[in-house]
Amino acid sequence: MQQAGISVDTEQRKKTILEQSNNLAKGVGGCLVMQSSLLEEVVNLVEAPVPVLGKFSESFLVLPKDLLVMVMQKHQKYFALTDDKGTLLPYFIAVANGAINESVVKKGNEAVLRARYEDAKFFYELDTSKRFSEFRGQLNGILFHEKLGTMEDKMIRVESTINELGLALGLSEDKIQITREAASLAMSDLSTAVVTEFTSLSGIMARHYALREGYSEQVSEALFEITLPRFSGDILPETDAGTVLSIADRLDSLVGLFGAGCQPSSTNDPFGLRRISYGLVQVLVEKDRNLDLRHALEVAASVQSLKIDTVHQFVTRRLEQFLVDKGINPEVVRAILVERANWPGLAAKSAYKMETLSRGELLPKVVEAYSRPTRIVRGKDVDVDTQEDERIRKNRLALLRNISELPRGIADLSVLPGF
Structure with a gap:
């Protein structure tokens, strides 16, 4: 097969593509824009890779780089290909297969x-012939869910929760105002011709169109960040406005879709509620946002008159999975979540600290010392002299009860090994 020019070794094909593509890029003063997922896909599309340098008209460079x-x-x-400053060059590399x-x-x-590119240019010019704010009203033509209305209905709900969620997250009035402005435009790019044709650019084009029309960088960035995280390992919102919008949008989706009877089963999750919930947890924990989860769900539910108990349990399970994925012992995670599941950010900090303690000698001793008085209070280890003075007996039990309640609000040590 090698004599026929076919490489059966995946790593060898990858090496060939990278080496030859980089050489072609250097020949025009460029750097390769290499997505690992794209490289893996191309490697498996060809048996005998032959990178070819192509060029396109510089007139297309007026279009957004992301597009x-x-x-x-x-x-x-x-x-x-880009230059060393990241500016897109009018070149590309295609990988052909075999003798060509x-x-x-x-x-x-x-x-x-x-x-x-002619198609993309047509769609872009169609969009930019209008003001970006005009696209908000067109969201009424995009159905979110038959029981929950259109995307315009959804974004009106999200917008109505911004004040309360912003305050709960500790934002100043100025930042809440920025968030409100961003919320009035958020997801509007779903109505644009470019995003209708290229759906993966949702958020990216909203940011571009907003900046193009003179909206502030904070507002424009928030229009992109409401979509984050889009997948596992994706970047997270950096701005306060973007963080609030990301949280508000996910809360609305979770509460609404659960209320509409769209709970995922063990084998089916058509609305991606696990991903949405995991993303919510990720933002709260990794951006260190101290938010009362139950209250936040109630804020979202108040707009839709729905109950939130099932959603709360669902998000808590995602929080548990998130912490276990971070390498924390499942028993430690469960101990913390018994008391702090409602505060994901605080729960994560506590779990990390307890995980560190569990690797030493101190925590097992604490659990052992805690277990005896707790079992006595719970009536599982009766070892109090019943003949002694009743007053002394009650005082001793009260003391034991105080000891058993020391971890309350932090962790339930009774679920840990050694109890």
Whole structure:
């Protein structure tokens, strides 16, 4: 097979693609924009990789970089090139398969990309012929859920929770005002021609269109950050406004979809509620946001007149999974969540600290010392002299009860080994 030019070794094909592509990029003063997922996909599409350098018209560089790169990567499986400052260059690298006529392949790929970019340019010019704020009203044509209304209905609900959630998260009035302004535009890009055609650019195009029209960087960035995190390992919101919007949007989805009877089963989760819930937990914990989960769910539910107990349990399970995924002992996680599940950020800090303690000698001794008085108070270890003075007996039991309640609000030590 090697004599026929076919490489059966995946790593060898990957090495060939990287080495030859980097050499082609250097030839035009560029750097390869390499997505690991795209590289893996391309490696498995070809048996005998032959990278080919192509070029497109510089006139297309007036389009947003994210749009151009997305068309290259997602639709054509091409690698983009930038200069050392990250500015997109009018070149791309396609990976052909086997013996080829390089000139023919180059022209063919350039023609295909040109057609794709002409479409993208048409959609972009269609969008920019209107004010970005006009797209908000068009969300009434996009159904969120038959029982929950359109995307416009959803974003009106989200917008109505911003004040209370912002205060609960400790935002100043100025930052709440920025968040309200962003909320009035959030998700509007779902109505744009570009995002309708290229859905993965949701949020990215909202930020671009907002900046283009002169909205502040804080508002524009929040329009992107409401979509974060989009997948496992994705970046998280950095701005206060973006964080509040991200939380508010996920709370609305969870409460609403649970209320509409869309709870996931063990094998089916068509609305991605596990992902939404996990993302909510991730934002609260990793951005260190001290939020009362039950209160936040009640804020979202008050707009929809729904109960939140089932949703609260669901999010708590995602919090448990999140902490276990971080390498914390499941028993430690459960001990903490008995008392602090309602405060995900605080629960995570406590779990990390207890996990550290559990690796030493102190925590087992604490659990052992705590277990005896707790069992006595719970009536599982009766070892109090029944013949002694009743007053003394009650005082001793009161003392034991005080000892048993010391961890209350922090952790339930009775679920730990050694109790």
